[in-house]
Amino acid sequence: MRLTMSEFARLVGLAPSALRFYDDCGLLPPAEVDATNGYRYYDKSQQPRAQLLRDLRELDLPLPDVRLALDASPSEVADLIRTHLRTLEAKSTATHEAATRLLTQLLSQKTTALLGGPELSSAIRQVAPTARAGTDSAHGMGSGDPATPVTAAGSGSAEGGDDLGLVLSCVLIELEPDEVVFVATDRYRLAVRTVRPVEFGGVGTRVLVRADELAEVSRWAAAGDVVRVEVNGGLVLARGDESRELQLVDAEYPAYQQILDGLTPPACRVVVDRLGLLSALTGRDVVAFDIDQQSLRIDDEVQLEAIGSGAVRIGFTASLLAAALEASVGPDVLLEICEPARPVVVRSADQGTFTTLVMPVRLDG
Template sequence: MRLTISEFARVVGLAPSALRFYDDCGLLPPAFVDAANGYRYYDRSQQTRARLLRDLREIDLPLPEVRIALDADPADVADLVRSHLRTLEAKSTATREAATRLLTQLLSHQTTAALGGPELASAIRQVSPTAAATAEYPGLDCVLIEFSPDEITFVATDRYRLAVRTVRPVEFGGVAGRVLVRADELAQVSRWAAAGDVVRVEVDGGLVLVRGDESRELAVVDAEYPAYQQILDGLTPPVCRVVVDRVQLLDALVGRDVVAFDIDSGSLSIGDEVKLDAIGSGAVRVGLTASMLAAALETSVGPDVLLEICEPARPVVVRSADQGTFTTLVMPVRLDG
């Protein structure tokens, strides 16, 4: 008996959007896809694989290791899970120690967030290059940092690209808020932040990063910033979603200016010269500036990248297949003819 994607999602405890993503990644393709309307249907025999996939992702096992585990022997999967748990336990110990230090130092009028040092550094490296290179447009040469108990959001845009990365805080104190800091100044502390297990971020007039006994202070900029969330909320559902090898796509852009992408569920073509294997759904033709897309790919992580296209005149969404907390929007360009 075939189940619709909604029915199967309820049975196995996965959201329909997650099932679509795992289909795009080739981890859990549906048993049948209606050629007329694209509806996905699943077989009850797929429940065991789906639940294993759900449980592996719930313990934050990285996607490449999940790919291996789904087709491995139970004993090998158990070894993989034990190794992952040891890593999580070590991180948890470091987190508790850092949280204890934070609780003795926090001031009630400060907004303070404790972030993993490598995660903070990764967010800075991914978002900062998207900020405008000059101060011609006030505020766009900055990174917007939004603070809330659930997540810290880093945002940058140069009007042609928009990069957004979220990081879950280890600890949060004070009230939610937002600050603007110069992208170049923030980028300079990336390597320093990466060297700490936990970095405390304090907002109290300025922005102070504290790593152990060391600190770095950054000036806060007073400027308006675009309502980026409206842009994200305004995106229509994609007509085409494909997963493609990130490095191969990046290599294919070298030496090019404006490129025409012809995408279908099985391939991604650039002009008549390059054809890359792709996994996904839908078909579309869209034009992009090679340097813009290359910059988004360079700041992504993992072997694969997910491209989502609403229509040729709308921003192309570039997501890391391994890191769903990082998203880049790249504006398309008009193609001749």
């Protein structure tokens, strides 16, 4: 029985975006792809494999282990799961008692969000470096640079040297009941990380804080099971009986959501080894990528195995792309390319809550 991707997604409990990703990875290709419109169709016989894939990923089993488990015997899958569970138990630091204690301290008239300490720390470490580079980028990359800024004029960004430099040195934090979003840009990169709050009080709001001040509390936040984020004239982070206060910056931030909403569907999507790609960028300036469904070649010198769809030749400033790869997590990274002159989406295969946009550069000839 042939099912559309949406029908199959509902049947097996996976999002359509996840099915597209697992198709690109070669873990769950559709039974048929319409050559005319590219629509994917699945067969009901694929349901057991899809549900096993879903369950393994819900356990946060790394993608390489999932690849092994899908074609392994039941006993081998059981051994992989037991080993993974032992790893999770060893890493677990969150406690219900700590969350309950901090929840009682929330004040309804203030905007408060209770976040996992390690998650908050991770979000800061992934996003803040993009902003900290902002001041140099604002004044050191002129109109002759081969890259077009991600936050182009008209997107709501502040114009003018002093105001722009101030904004680019900050992190935007949007607090809503369903998610807390951390955003930073240096005009040539855009980093966005979402964290789901354990508890939320008050009304949604957004604040701007200096990235260097936020980065200073990253390690402190990681040491807490949970951290209470409170906005009340300033930004206060509380961990148990300790707290840190950050001053708010009064400035207009670029309309980053318009940039994300304006992205066109990718013409090329490729999954490649993150650390292998990062290593290949070391010591290079501007690099040329030649990408097809099975490989990613760099400057016609280095070739990495890849899984993907579409083909493209595209250039990057090696340091900008390397920074995005360093902030990502997991063994694999997904590049989504719509065209060589538009922002490229860099996503961790193992963490869908973190997204980076990197501007490519023009290649001579």
